[in-house]
Amino acid sequence: MSFSFEVLHRDPSGARRGRLTTPHGAIETPVFMPVGTAATVKGLTQDALEELGAGIILANTYHLYLRPGHELIRKLGGLHAFMSWRNAVLTDSGGYQVFSLAELRKITDEGVRFRSHLDGSEHLLTPEKVAEIQLALGSDIAMVLDECIETPAPRELAEAALKRTTVWAQRARNYFLEYANRNGNPPQWQFGIVQGATFADLRRESARQMLDIDFPGYAVGGLAVGEPHELTCEMTAEVTALLPSEKPRYLMGVGRPEQIADYVIRGIDMMDCVLPTRAARHACLYTSEGRVLIKNARYAEDQRPIDPNCSCSVCRRYTRAYLRHLFAAGEITAAILATHHNVSFYLDIMRQIREAITFGHLANFASELCARYEAGPA
Amino acid sequence: MSFSFEVLHRDPSGARRGRLTTPHGAIETPVFMPVGTAATVKGLTQDALEELGAGIILANTYHLYLRPGHELIRKLGGLHAFMSWRNAVLTDSGGYQVFSLAELRKITDEGVRFRSHLDGSEHLLTPEKVAEIQLALGSDIAMVLDECIETPAPRELAEAALKRTTVWAQRARNYFLEYANRNGNPPQWQFGIVQGATFADLRRESARQMLDIDFPGYAVGGLAVGEPHELTCEMTAEVTALLPSEKPRYLMGVGRPEQIADYVIRGIDMMDCVLPTRAARHACLYTSEGRVLIKNARYAEDQRPIDPNCSCSVCRRYTRAYLRHLFAAGEITAAILATHHNVSFYLDIMRQIREAITFGHLANFASELCARYEAGPA
Numbered sequence: 001m002s003f004s005f006e007v008l009h010r011d012p013s014g015a016r017r018g019r020l021t022t023p024h025g026a027i028e029t030p031v032f033m034p035v036g037t038a039a040t041v042k043g044l045t046q047d048a049l050e051e052l053g054a055g056i057i058l059a060n061t062y063h064l065y066l067r068p069g070h071e072l073i074r075k076l077g078g079l080h081a082f083m084s085w086r087n088a089v090l091t092d093s094g095g096y097q098v099f100s101l102a103e104l105r106k107i108t109d110e111g112v113r114f115r116s117h118l119d120g121s122e123h124l125l126t127p128e129k130v131a132e133i134q135l136a137l138g139s140d141i142a143m144v145l146d147e148c149i150e151t152p153a154p155r156e157l158a159e160a161a162l163k164r165t166t167v168w169a170q171r172a173r174n175y176f177l178e179y180a181n182r183n184g185n186p187p188q189w190q191f192g193i194v195q196g197a198t199f200a201d202l203r204r205e206s207a208r209q210m211l212d213i214d215f216p217g218y219a220v221g222g223l224a225v226g227e228p229h230e231l232t233c234e235m236t237a238e239v240t241a242l243l244p245s246e247k248p249r250y251l252m253g254v255g256r257p258e259q260i261a262d263y264v265i266r267g268i269d270m271m272d273c274v275l276p277t278r279a280a281r282h283a284c285l286y287t288s289e290g291r292v293l294i295k296n297a298r299y300a301e302d303q304r305p306i307d308p309n310c311s312c313s314v315c316r317r318y319t320r321a322y323l324r325h326l327f328a329a330g331e332i333t334a335a336i337l338a339t340h341h342n343v344s345f346y347l348d349i350m351r352q353i354r355e356a357i358t359f360g361h362l363a364n365f366a367s368e369l370c371a372r373y374e375a376g377p378a
Numbered sequence: 379m380s381f382s383f384e385v386l387h388r389d390p391s392g393a394r395r396g397r398l399t400t401p402h403g404a405i406e407t408p409v410f411m412p413v414g415t416a417a418t419v420k421g422l423t424q425d426a427l428e429e430l431g432a433g434i435i436l437a438n439t440y441h442l443y444l445r446p447g448h449e450l451i452r453k454l455g456g457l458h459a460f461m462s463w464r465n466a467v468l469t470d471s472g473g474y475q476v477f478s479l480a481e482l483r484k485i486t487d488e489g490v491r492f493r494s495h496l497d498g499s500e501h502l503l504t505p506e507k508v509a510e511i512q513l514a515l516g517s518d519i520a521m522v523l524d525e526c527i528e529t530p531a532p533r534e535l536a537e538a539a540l541k542r543t544t545v546w547a548q549r550a551r552n553y554f555l556e557y558a559n560r561n562g563n564p565p566q567w568q569f570g571i572v573q574g575a576t577f578a579d580l581r582r583e584s585a586r587q588m589l590d591i592d593f594p595g596y597a598v599g600g601l602a603v604g605e606p607h608e609l610t611c612e613m614t615a616e617v618t619a620l621l622p623s624e625k626p627r628y629l630m631g632v633g634r635p636e637q638i639a640d641y642v643i644r645g646i647d648m649m650d651c652v653l654p655t656r657a658a659r660h661a662c663l664y665t666s667e668g669r670v671l672i673k674n675a676r677y678a679e680d681q682r683p684i685d686p687n688c689s690c691s692v693c694r695r696y697t698r699a700y701l702r703h704l705f706a707a708g709e710i711t712a713a714i715l716a717t718h719h720n721v722s723f724y725l726d727i728m729r730q731i732r733e734a735i736t737f738g739h740l741a742n743f744a745s746e747l748c749a750r751y752e753a754g755p756a
Binding site: 038039040041042043044045046047063067068072075076082083084281300301303313317318319321322324325326328329331332333335336337 | 416417418419420421422423424425441445446450453454460461462659678679681691695696697699700702703704706707709710711713714715
């Protein structure tokens with residue numbers, strides 16, 4: 001099975017429902033990708049991810065390059081074999097992680113020179129190197145290296161980063177195509193990343209430049225990093241308006257449950273976020289009635305499931321009182337159960353969004369979702 | 379379903395195979411009880427415990443009394459309902475935990491006065507109170523409060539602790555029987571605990587005194603706390619020689635995989651130990667070929683399962699290389715997978731022990747087990 005993407009339904013809101021086919025299975029879109037930074041979704045086994053219906057997860061190039069190393073993973077048969085995962089994997093490029101984690105970072109036209117946050121060792125990641133690492137990992141979708149900047153950014157900085165991101169994207173694409181020429185098409189799709197901070201004209205310029213390079217899919221990067229939600233939506237819409245409708249669009253690093261539908265309305269097909277897994281570990285549970293901060297004393301005797309409207313295996317079996325106890329006692333099982341539920345909740349929202357698109361009422365669904373979260377926890 | 383115990387097979391070695399029936403299911407003995415101190419086996423969900431075939435787990439009176447409190451658990455329907463666990467639970471009395479965890483401990487004939495290791499609050503646990511707490515918890519088997527001492531202990535100290543343990547056991551039994559008189563038989567069996575440190579005559583004296591009180595089952599406590607394995611076996615044999623063959627015998631807090639069969643040979647039916655779960659969290663994996671310290675660099679490219687002779691869901695799916703990576707990266711998933719395997723390994727040893735008893739060759743099996751562990755890891 002090779003790659004394809006097809007749009008199956010369109011909603012009056014601008015949203016689309018589609019199917020992304022990869023060598024590791026077909027994925028219904030819009031899709032949420034649970035984050036498995038170091039080749040594991042923290043707190044979930046691969047069995048659990050399958051039970052939850054996760055068709056694609058995200059792993060991180062920066063982390064896997066540093067530990068255990070891409071050559072080791074290549075030797076052991078690639079990322080899928082290494083972690084025993086049959087479904088699809090998208091690997092982030094590491095651009096954001098170098099920006100946020102690494103020490104003594106120095107960015108030049110060549111690439112990013114940095115010290116590992118693990119052991120201080122010095123490394124150079126170039127657009128070519130990042131493409132090479134991801135070919136070694138054998139992920140289904142590989143992101144090009146981009147330059148991430150702080151926000152809010154002055155226009156000059158955003159312009160310079162945009163320019164470099166485009167040059168790097170072209171070099172990554174060249175590397176990938178030359179590799180394909182020499183070795184035949186690898187079982188991987190390479191996606192470009194549109195930057196431009198919060199400047200609409202820069203976003204449009206970046207999108208046009210990525211289109212010129214010609215990728216099978218496009219991501220919108222550098223958003224949802226502190227700017228208002230409306231601005232994230234506006235910038236996303238500026239970009240998706242220019243992107244070809246027959247290719248998948250991925251908004252990186254989003255989002256909160258009540259915001260997801262808004263991005264889908266702007267024409268987004270793919271998303272990822274650490275929120276459901278990280279919040280779970282910090283005792284923040286997402287429910288159809290809003291957030292439940294389960295450590296709160298009010299849940300001590302609460303015999304309801306985390307979410308009365310959820311049918312995940314955690315909600316079918318355990319009470320809020322038990323979850324609260326596990327968190328109070330600092331038990332690992334708390335993280336396991338909470339993560340399972342939160343990821344289930346996110347994947348369930350995506351199912352509801354896809355259904356809403358099929359029936360053409362996503363705008364209504366989006367408003368309902370917001371209203372529930374504004375009303376606060378049950 | 380009420381309580382019963384029957385011996386089904388006897389092995390020439392002295393071991394016996396039996397069936398312990400509780401209101402929460404029948405358990406094949408000899409049985410190993412995974413430790414779920416705070417109403418959770420660290421790293422395993424109840425679903426996972428069921429998959430592993432755990433018919434009985436151990437929870438702790440001291441911990442649950444302090445957090446979340448036995449009255450809360452009573453109110454929420456007892457321990458089984460609280461943690462959503464359908465199979466049996468044995469609750470330890472808390473005697474050992476007060477001894478090892480609590481601060482400013484003061485033991486008098488009345489009971490143990492101590493400060494909580496959690497918040498410094500002051501508490502008094504008496505034999506009656508401990509029985510009351512366990513009736514509130516609704517565990518299937520409740521241990522009486524005993525006095526634990528440091529080892530090696532001088533004879534006078536061991537004698538005094540033995541004496542007090544007997545008096546406390548009688549008070550606990552009286553409380554339990556009065557409760558049963560007033561309320562009808564509770565769905566709980568109360569077990570006495572034989573003490574006496576490493577003095578054979580004191581062990582025998584303690585056993586006789588416990589027999590006089592008359593419990594439906596007897597435990598051997600205060601062993602495997604640092605003394606040589608041979609001495610543990612010797613003391614255990616002194617006690618089981620006096621215990622009635624038709625009642626279950628429980629050796630508390632054991633043991634290492636290669637030692638388990640030795641205890642069964644001394645006539646033990648039940649065991650518990652934190653070893654499989656605690657070792658798992660510290661990257662020590664038990665296999666049919668010995669211990670595997672999975673963080674060792676030699677496993678970095680090892681594509682074998684943890685234990686090639688194990689059929690647990692972790693060994694069917696993941697490699698040593700992947701487990702090593704998860705531990706190196708400090709991932710929660712490492713603890714989940716390692717715990718699952720180690721508990722599976724222990725429960726599997728028990729299955730093999732029961733089978734060996736049926737075929738009358740447990741002594742051979744015990745020697746093989748030791749030889750494998752002496753040979754060291756694969």
